[in-house]
Amino acid sequence: MxxxxxxxxxxxxxxxxxxxxxxxxxxxxxxxxxxxxxxxxRERVLAAAEKLGYRANALARSMSTGVSHTLGVIVAxxxxxxxxxxxxxxxxxxxxxxxxxxxxxxxxDLEEEVAATNVLIDKxxxxxxxxxxxxxxxxxxxxxxxxxxxxxxVLVDRAVPSLELDTVVINNRDAARGAVEMLIEAGHRRIGxxxxxxxxxxxxxxxxxxxxxxxxLWTDGERLRGYLDALDDARIPFDPELVMVGRKIEERxxxxxxxxxxxxxxPTALFCTETDAVxxxxxxxxxxxxxxxxxxxxxxxxxxxxxAVMEPPLTMIEQPVHELGAKAAEVLLDILEGAEPRREMHVxxxxxxxxxxxxxxxx
Amino acid sequence: MxxxxxxxxxxxxxxxxxxxxxxxxxxxxxxxxxxxxxxxxRERVLAAAEKLGYRANALARSMSTGVSHTLGVIVAxxxxxxxxxxxxxxxxxxxxxxxxxxxxxxxxDLEEEVAATNVLIDKxxxxxxxxxxxxxxxxxxxxxxxxxxxxxxVLVDRAVPSLELDTVVINNRDAARGAVEMLIEAGHRRIGxxxxxxxxxxxxxxxxxxxxxxxxLWTDGERLRGYLDALDDARIPFDPELVMVGRKIEERxxxxxxxxxxxxxxPTALFCTETDAVxxxxxxxxxxxxxxxxxxxxxxxxxxxxxAVMEPPLTMIEQPVHELGAKAAEVLLDILEGAEPRREMHVxxxxxxxxxxxxxxxx
Numbered sequence: 001m002x003x004x005x006x007x008x009x010x011x012x013x014x015x016x017x018x019x020x021x022x023x024x025x026x027x028x029x030x031x032x033x034x035x036x037x038x039x040x041x042r043e044r045v046l047a048a049a050e051k052l053g054y055r056a057n058a059l060a061r062s063m064s065t066g067v068s069h070t071l072g073v074i075v076a077x078x079x080x081x082x083x084x085x086x087x088x089x090x091x092x093x094x095x096x097x098x099x100x101x102x103x104x105x106x107x108x109d110l111e112e113e114v115a116a117t118n119v120l121i122d123k124x125x126x127x128x129x130x131x132x133x134x135x136x137x138x139x140x141x142x143x144x145x146x147x148x149x150x151x152x153x154v155l156v157d158r159a160v161p162s163l164e165l166d167t168v169v170i171n172n173r174d175a176a177r178g179a180v181e182m183l184i185e186a187g188h189r190r191i192g193x194x195x196x197x198x199x200x201x202x203x204x205x206x207x208x209x210x211x212x213x214x215x216x217l218w219t220d221g222e223r224l225r226g227y228l229d230a231l232d233d234a235r236i237p238f239d240p241e242l243v244m245v246g247r248k249i250e251e252r253x254x255x256x257x258x259x260x261x262x263x264x265x266x267p268t269a270l271f272c273t274e275t276d277a278v279x280x281x282x283x284x285x286x287x288x289x290x291x292x293x294x295x296x297x298x299x300x301x302x303x304x305x306x307x308a309v310m311e312p313p314l315t316m317i318e319q320p321v322h323e324l325g326a327k328a329a330e331v332l333l334d335i336l337e338g339a340e341p342r343r344e345m346h347v348x349x350x351x352x353x354x355x356x357x358x359x360x361x362x363x
Numbered sequence: 364m365x366x367x368x369x370x371x372x373x374x375x376x377x378x379x380x381x382x383x384x385x386x387x388x389x390x391x392x393x394x395x396x397x398x399x400x401x402x403x404x405r406e407r408v409l410a411a412a413e414k415l416g417y418r419a420n421a422l423a424r425s426m427s428t429g430v431s432h433t434l435g436v437i438v439a440x441x442x443x444x445x446x447x448x449x450x451x452x453x454x455x456x457x458x459x460x461x462x463x464x465x466x467x468x469x470x471x472d473l474e475e476e477v478a479a480t481n482v483l484i485d486k487x488x489x490x491x492x493x494x495x496x497x498x499x500x501x502x503x504x505x506x507x508x509x510x511x512x513x514x515x516x517v518l519v520d521r522a523v524p525s526l527e528l529d530t531v532v533i534n535n536r537d538a539a540r541g542a543v544e545m546l547i548e549a550g551h552r553r554i555g556x557x558x559x560x561x562x563x564x565x566x567x568x569x570x571x572x573x574x575x576x577x578x579x580l581w582t583d584g585e586r587l588r589g590y591l592d593a594l595d596d597a598r599i600p601f602d603p604e605l606v607m608v609g610r611k612i613e614e615r616x617x618x619x620x621x622x623x624x625x626x627x628x629x630p631t632a633l634f635c636t637e638t639d640a641v642x643x644x645x646x647x648x649x650x651x652x653x654x655x656x657x658x659x660x661x662x663x664x665x666x667x668x669x670x671a672v673m674e675p676p677l678t679m680i681e682q683p684v685h686e687l688g689a690k691a692a693e694v695l696l697d698i699l700e701g702a703e704p705r706r707e708m709h710v711x712x713x714x715x716x717x718x719x720x721x722x723x724x725x726x
Contacts, residue, residue, distance in 0.1 A: 025513070070482065078454075078466065079447035087441050091468060095475075100482045103441065103466040105454060112458075119433065119463045123486045150388065250668060275668075282672040291674075305613060305638075306669035309645040 011052040020048035071101045071332065072120035072128045074113060076158075078105035081275065082302050082321055083131065086156060089325025090129055097333050099126070108133050114142040121145070127152045127332045129325075135215065137162040152335045156328040158218045159345065166335070168328040168346045172219050175317050175350040176226025176271070179299040182315075182352065183269040184234045187360040188297060191236075192260045192267035193227050194253050194277040196220070196243040203245070206238045212245075223273045223301075242267055244277075253280025254287075261288045268361035272300035278307075278314070293359035303353050312356035320348050374415040383411035434464045434695065435483035435491045437476060439521075441468035444638065445665050445684055446494065449519060452688025453492055460696050462489070471496050477505040484508070490515045490695045492688075498578065500525040515698045519691040522581045522708065529698070531691040531709045535582050538680050538713040539589025539634070542662040545678075545715065546632040547597045550723040551660060554599075555623045555630035556590050557616050557640040559583070559606040566608070569601045575608075586636045586664075605630055607640075616643025617650075624651045631724035635663035641670070641677070656722035666716050675719035683711045 017027035022041050030045040031054065048054075071094050075083040087103055094101050104119060106112035110133045120128055130153055134140050140163055146153055155167040183191050197203075197212035197220060206228065213221035224243075231238055241263060244256035253276065260267050261284065272278040278300035285296060292298045293312065300307070303318035327346055335341050380390035385404050393408040394417065411417075434457050438446040450466060457464050465488060469475035473496045483491055493516055497503050503526055509516055518530040546554050560566075560575035560583060569591065576584035587606075594601055604626060607619035616639065623630050624647065635641040641663035648659060655661045656675065663670070666681035690709055698704050 025511070068485075070486070078441065078450050079444065081442065081444065081447075084442035084447065087468065088470075091441075091470075100467070100478065102482070102486070103468070104463070105450070105466070107451075107454075115463065119465070122431075123433070123465070148388070279668040279672050286672065286674075304669070305642040306667070306673075309642050309649070310669075310672075311649075311674050 011049075011054045013054075016045060016048045016052055016054050019052055020044040068124050068126055069099050070123070070125045071099050071329065072123070072125035073101050073103045074116045074120070074128065074130045074132075075103065075105055076108050076131050076133060078103065081304060082157075082319065085319075085321025086131075086325035086328075089322040089327075090156075090329045091325075092322070093326040093329035094333070097329075099329075099333065106133060110134060110139060117142040117146055121149055121151060125151065127154070127336050129154050129156055129328045129332055131155070131157045132160050133158075133217070134160050135218065152332060152341060154328050154332040154335070156324060161218070164343045166331045166341055166343060166346065168324055168331065168348065169219075170319050170324065170348050170350045172222035173226040173229065175301075175352070176223040176273070177229045178226075178352055179317055180227050180230035180271050181233070182354075182358060183271065183297055183299060184230060184236070186269075186297060186358050188267075188269035189234075189236050190239075190265060190267045190269070190361075191227075191231075191242065192257065192270040193224065193243045194257060194270055194272045194281050195248050195274060196224060196245050198247055199245040201245070204240055206240075209240060209243060220273065227271060248274070248276075250276040250280040250283075253277045254283045257281045257284035258287065261285075261290070267296070269297035269358070270299075272298065275300070275302055275304065277301075278316075292357050297358040297361070299352075299358060307353075308355070310357075314357045315355045316353050318351045318353050320350065323348055374412075374417045376417075379408060379411045379415055379417050382415055383407040431487050431489055432462050433486070433488045434462050434692065435486070435488035436464050436466045437479045437483070437491065437493045437495075438466065438468055439471050439494050439496060441466065444667060445520075445682065448682075448684025449494075449688035449691075452685035452690075453519075453692045454688075455685070456689040456692035457696070460692075462692075462696065469496060473497060473502060480505040480509055484512055484514060488514065490517070490699050492517050492519055492691045492695055494518070494520045495523050496521075496580070497523050498581065515695060515704060517691050517695040517698070519687060520582065524581070527706045529694045529704055529706060529709065531687055531694065531711065532582075533682050533687065533711050533713045535585035536589040536592065538664075538715070539586040539636070540592045541589075541715055542680055543590050543593035543634050544596070545717075545721060546634065546660055546662060547593060547599070549632075549660060549721050551632040552597075552599050553602075553628060553630045553632070553724075554590075554594075554605065555620065555633045556587065556606045557620060557633055557635045557644050558611050558637060559587060559608050561610055562608040564608070567603055569603075572603060572606060583636065590634060611637070611639075613639040613643040613646075616640045617646045620644045620647035621650065624648075624653070630659070632660035632721070633662075635661065638663070638665055638667065640664075641679075655720050660721040660724070662715075662721060670716075671718070673720075677720045678718045679716050681714045681716050683713065686711055 013027050014024050017024045026041055027045050030042050073090055091101050104116035106116055113133055128146055143153055153165055155165050159167045197216045199212040203209040203212055213224045246252045270281050272281050290296050299315050301317045303316035307314040307316045376390050377387050380387045389404055390408050393405050436453055454464050467479035469479055476496055491509055506516055516528055518528050522530045560579045562575040566572040566575055576587045609615045633644050635644050653659055662678050664680045666679035670677040670679045
């Protein structure tokens with residue numbers, strides 16, 4: 001029970017400082033919960049605050065407004081230019097509507113994602129945009145926890161099938177299918193897929209491969225399905241030897257493409273599902289003394305300034321990265337402003353930028 | 364003055380909820396300051412909290428520990444792979460020492476930087492790592508405000524000359540000088556500088572150029588000085604026509620290199636100080652029908668996977684991006700754990716990765 005100070009109005013920070021016998025700045029830091037204060041001084045300030053019945057302004061302010069006008073963004077990899085573009089879209093839209101954005105990166109680690117979600121709850125963000133590494137039903141407790149605490153969550157780039165949430169994605173399956181169809185139309189039938197699911201050892205069957213994929217990232221599975229769709233339509237038999245497996249890093253893509261190039265019936269085209277898969281593949285081509293598009297055709301995700309200045313320039317899939325972020329922010333801000341969550345897939349369309357990395361096989 | 368509830372111990376959220384006649388979750392959201400609560404219900408909860416003398420746990424926790432174990436990072440452009448690498452370094456080091464990191468991007472806008480600093484103060488981070496767009500004495504009030512509130516600030520990538528703060532940078536001037544020296548040693552005397560200060564119209568004199576540069580980013584000025592150092596040492600006269608000016612965007616680099624290539628005495632080499640300056644320059648070369656290194660030599664900042672797979676691969680300056688971030692986090696965490704700020708420049712060394720984009724002129 002606070003002591004009666006025998007005067008009107010709530011106690012001020014200066015009064016607490018006087019009572020504690022410390023400077024005003026020390027009292028402000030302690031009561032504001034920011035900055036360094038020695039344990040001894042902190043204790044004195046807290047005791048004085050307790051005695052006078054001091055109540056921090058920051059909390060009072062946050063309690064009176066209810067919203068902090070801050071969105072939290074959790075991305076899988078802040079170092080991927082794709083996510084950088086998405087974040088720019090989120091930031092532009094949020095700023096225009098009066099919200100700041102805090103970003104955390106999980107580096108594709110589910111534990112980090114759980115920790116990041118807790119940080120954002122703790123920092124009292126109003127809503128979260130999440131590009132999740134979660135796939136299974138048992139991996140989504142942290143997302144549910146945020147929602148249960150009244151923090152709406154919108155997913156971006158990656159669907160989490162076991163959660164019914166607003167989700168903003170691109171047409172991954174169609175985009176992959178379209179690219180592989182272009183290779184098939186140019187005459188290719190041996191088309192390498194870089195990169196696939198992180199299995200150990202090549203799954204012998206198509207079903208095995210899809211099972212592996214479904215244990216992993218949603219986008220990866222969708223792109224693999226698009227590749228298979230195109231092969232099926234053209235009645236090209238699936239060859240597991242032409243699918244990269246293993247860790248999704250540039251070095252591994254180089255190794256796997258080198259392996260494919262050493263096959264008796266080597267691929268005449270490559271479809272690369274990531275920027276690092278493209279550069280990893282190009283390293284393998286150079287090591288093997290092969291040039292594109294003469295010796296091998298190539299199409300990749302995601303378009304960049306570099307892809308355009310390569311010699312010859314690369315045919316690439318361009319994702320609407322800014323739009324992905326802007327749409328996710330829009331959906332989330334609408335919910336914060338009272339709209340009912342629609343709990344649906346918002347599918348944006350990618351674009352195949354045709355340049356000069358595809359030619360017929362065996363020229 | 365809180366009402367006496369006639370019982371021991373502080374009131375709980377459930378008691379506040381009961382008093383307000385709302386669900387526990389609604390009371391928790393209101394009192395925790397997160398999530399949406401309708402204005403009417405919020406008012407009832409706050410009145411009940413006031414009546415019972417409820418004090419939020421989050422604040423109590425933050426007040427008792429003093430630190431939130433969160434670092435704030437403000438970068439100029441989250442979309443620049445350079446900053447992505449720096450952030451990874453910050454994040455790895457912080458996590459290893461038990462701190463989470465919140466990132467905000469200012470997109471090179473000083474007003475955004477001020478807003479971002481206020482957000483981080485508001486979110487009670489323990490310290491801030493800042494890559495500032497500030498140059499002038501009058502632009503640093505927000506940084507001083509954070510420090511005055513007990514939040515230590517460490518600068519990364521860019522020094523702010525008017526502030527005495529721990530600052531982690533690379534040897535920009537020496538790195539630029541070394542690259543230009545390599546071009547001079549290969550026989551070049553007409554060396555274009557892409558990009559320079561954002562002046563309108565080419566400053567006629569060397570002094571004018573340096574004045575423009577000092578009004579702008581510290582890194583840009585340092586790299587320009589390194590370029591001039593190398594010219595001076597080789598007694599090559601400075602030609603303002605060979606320095607790009609204007610907005611620092613890829614399109615502008617393309618325009619400016621095109622302008623230089625149209626000069627009667629065109630450059631035989633280019634030194635590019637940014638990734639976008641490299642790709643912008645390459646676009647101009649292609650448009651002019653010129654190939655490197657045969658028609659023109661080229662060295663650029665910053666090395667990337669793409670630069671290595673170009674044909675021929677590019678000679679590039681590699682910045683120790685991860686180390687930059689790691690060092691900045693280390694210095695900041697040391698301060699948070701009681702070390703005296705050393706207020707010094709921590710200078711890390713870049714590396715010139717020699718590949719195949721430099722040949723003698725006029726081959």
